[in-house]
Amino acid sequence: MFTYVKSKKRPEKKRSKADRKKPREVSSKIKPSKFKQILPDKKRPVRDPRFDDLSGKFNKSKFNQAYSFLDKKREKEIQKLKKELNQTSNEKEKEKINQALNLITQENLRRKAEKEKDEIIQERRKKEKELIKQGKKPYFLKKSEEKNILLISKYNKLKSEGKLDQFIAKRRKRNAAKEHKYLPERKEKK
Incomplete structure (x- = not known):
């Protein structure tokens, strides 16, 4: 029969008092965090006022009013692209200009439809406000x-x-x- 020989154990290194509380191995059951901050960030965080709540809430009508000058610029750009399209003879250039023109016109159509939608909703809200002034109970759609x-x-x-x-x-x-x-x-x- 076989005889079993006890393997010699290596003497364990004595751990310092601080190390005793820590596990010998990191548990495989705990997911490591994706973001390890090795050194603390000393610089100030950058604030973008477009996406920050500290700058106030987004008001679509005020935004459209403030940037209404862009509509005129877009119209000028459309005219410029049409003129350029008529002048060029290169097929690749024509295709590029045509794509840019289509992109701008589609964007204009989308904006127009959105504007009409907003007008309809605003009209509905005005009617509702008038009815509330007359004493009717408010109704929100x-x-x-x-x-x-x-x-x-x-x-x-x-x-x-x-x-x-x-x-x-x-x-x-x-x-x-x-x-x-x-x-x-x-x-x-x-």
Whole structure:
């Protein structure tokens, strides 16, 4: 049979009083922190007033009013790009200019739509304030109701322009495409 020989243990190093409280190994169960601050930061933290609450709350209408001069600059830029587009003969340059022009016009359309949306909401709030002055109990719209009011105004606008049928057809097509991917695939005959 086998005889077991006891292995000789190495003599343990005596730990100092400060080390006795610390574990011999770092536990693998505890996740190490991602951000270790080795040295404390002595410099002041940088404050960006655009994202800091100390600078006040964001007021969209005041912001739009303060930076309304940018709309004129954008219009000038559009005219400049159109002129440049007509003058250039290089196809790559034309493509670049066209992309920049499309980007600016899309941004303008988005801003215009947002402005109309804000006007509708402001109009609704003014009516509500007048009703409160008359003695009616205040009623605040839910987000879903606000969405419905905006949708109704959009449909009315499209109807007055004569583009409602085209818009609805496009929307149906998009929704049908979304629903189509959830349909089960047909099994082909072998």
